[in-house]
Amino acid sequence: MLKIILTIIHRECLLIWRCPVEWCTPLLFFILVVLLFPLTVVPDIKTLQLVGPGILWLALLLATLLSLSKLFQADYEDGSLEQWLLRPWPLSAFVLAKLIAHWLMIFVPVILIIPLLAMMYHLNFHVSLILILTLLTGTPSLILLGSIGAALIVSLRQSSLLLALIILPLYVPTLIFATSAITSAVAGFSATASIIWLTALFSFSVILAPWVSAATLKIGIAYQ
Amino acid sequence: MSLQAFNLECLRGERLLWRNLSFDLSLGKILQITGANGCGKSSLLRILAGFARPLSGSVHWQGQVIYSQLNHYQQQLDYLGHQIAIKSDLTVKENLEFSERTPQKNLCQSALNVMGLSSQINYFAYQLSQGQKQRLALARLLLNQSKLWILDEPLSGLDDEMIEQLQIIFSHHIKQGGMIVLSTHRPLTYPDLSNQVSHLNLC
Numbered sequence: 001m002l003k004i005i006l007t008i009i010h011r012e013c014l015l016i017w018r019c020p021v022e023w024c025t026p027l028l029f030f031i032l033v034v035l036l037f038p039l040t041v042v043p044d045i046k047t048l049q050l051v052g053p054g055i056l057w058l059a060l061l062l063a064t065l066l067s068l069s070k071l072f073q074a075d076y077e078d079g080s081l082e083q084w085l086l087r088p089w090p091l092s093a094f095v096l097a098k099l100i101a102h103w104l105m106i107f108v109p110v111i112l113i114i115p116l117l118a119m120m121y122h123l124n125f126h127v128s129l130i131l132i133l134t135l136l137t138g139t140p141s142l143i144l145l146g147s148i149g150a151a152l153i154v155s156l157r158q159s160s161l162l163l164a165l166i167i168l169p170l171y172v173p174t175l176i177f178a179t180s181a182i183t184s185a186v187a188g189f190s191a192t193a194s195i196i197w198l199t200a201l202f203s204f205s206v207i208l209a210p211w212v213s214a215a216t217l218k219i220g221i222a223y224q
Numbered sequence: 225m226s227l228q229a230f231n232l233e234c235l236r237g238e239r240l241l242w243r244n245l246s247f248d249l250s251l252g253k254i255l256q257i258t259g260a261n262g263c264g265k266s267s268l269l270r271i272l273a274g275f276a277r278p279l280s281g282s283v284h285w286q287g288q289v290i291y292s293q294l295n296h297y298q299q300q301l302d303y304l305g306h307q308i309a310i311k312s313d314l315t316v317k318e319n320l321e322f323s324e325r326t327p328q329k330n331l332c333q334s335a336l337n338v339m340g341l342s343s344q345i346n347y348f349a350y351q352l353s354q355g356q357k358q359r360l361a362l363a364r365l366l367l368n369q370s371k372l373w374i375l376d377e378p379l380s381g382l383d384d385e386m387i388e389q390l391q392i393i394f395s396h397h398i399k400q401g402g403m404i405v406l407s408t409h410r411p412l413t414y415p416d417l418s419n420q421v422s423h424l425n426l427c
Binding site (some may be wrong): 007008011014015018019077078079082083085087088090101157221222223224 | 266270273274275278295297299301302303305306307308309311313314318322323325379
């Protein structure tokens with residue numbers, strides 16, 4: 001099973017890499033929002049430190065929405081999903097592998113670039129470290145929970161707004177724990193509790209989301 | 225081993241496509257489904273592949289309803305629909321390798337040789353014509369050695385030479401104990417197939 005998952009990850013990474021618009025768009029959108037925001041407020045260090053974590057995470061949520069809207073669309077439209085159903089391994093394994101590839105290609109670049117962007121908001125090394133920790137534990141939950149919404153809208157056209165309406169409420173706990181971890185770090189308190197909650201959310205999502213997404217995709221295929 | 229359908233009924237929206245549709249297909253046979261556009265050929269093939277369910281009736285494989293053993297059943301079939309599941313940004317070789325259920329050495333190469341695509345092995349799929357993409361999709365059938373092939377318009381986009389070649393492949397498959405359900409507007413003309421083909425007209 002592990003070999004199969006690795007093969008699918010390889011395939012999905014190749015597909016994303018060879019279509020730069022897929023990985024560039026969310027990354028550039030995220031960078032632009034984070035870069036432009038300080039221009040709209042008083043360039044005061046304390047203000048930036050206060051709003052920085054929220055802006056970084058909100059920009060990340062919106063970038064995630066951009067990347068998720070077509071997560072299963074191409075596979076649905078070109079018949080690949082039907083072919084996956086004929087394989088001797090469960091569709092949820094395919095979903096999980098696809099999400100891992102998506103995380104590697106979309107979120108890892110974001111995490112790599114975060115220390116630079118954090119400097120714009122005057123976040124010190126310790127806070128930047130906590131920020132990276134929240135991204136490492138929080139972004140997998142975003143993509144896992146988002147896959148459920150992406151699977152729900154797979155057979156609908158022009159459904160990006162619907163996707164936002166479905167999955168943004170699911171993102172609320174992740175957003176709260178991630179920003180509270182960073183705010184605690186900025187204020188000099190421990191961020192451990194929030195990080196543990198983020199990890200718990202991730203564990204919950206990784207068990208539930210691939211299975212739910214796969215079941216939803218099967219319904220989408222049946223009504224094609 | 226047989227594929228049986230009993231009293232199938234199918235709706236598309238509120239339109240009844242067909243009802244009381246039954247047939248029995250045994251090993252070494254081909255079922256050719258014909259009919260005008262929109263009469264439900266693709267819907268029937270999707271039901272037979274287990275992707276969709278009929279409004280009423282049932283499909284049986286080896287005497288058992290397919291829905292009680294769907295995963296096991298689907299692993300024994302290959303399906304080629306209107307959407308042929310070819311990724312434009314992958315090469316011919318990559319498209320085929322990622323389609324294998326159990327990777328086997330040299331099988332991809334021999335499948336491409338049979339389908340006349342060996343010289344395009346490193347081409348990206350977007351560099352292929354529609355007919356070549358169809359041949360690449362058909363090459364998948366040769367990889368997995370499934371008993372049952374369910375093919376929706378497999379001859380579309382192919383030149384006469386490849387249609388002849390494909391019928392030879394069909395003949396070889398049923399001689400090996402396979403079975404094929406296909407929809408097509410063109411008759412199968414290969415002499416070896418003439419006694420093995422039964423027809424089902426949906427309109």
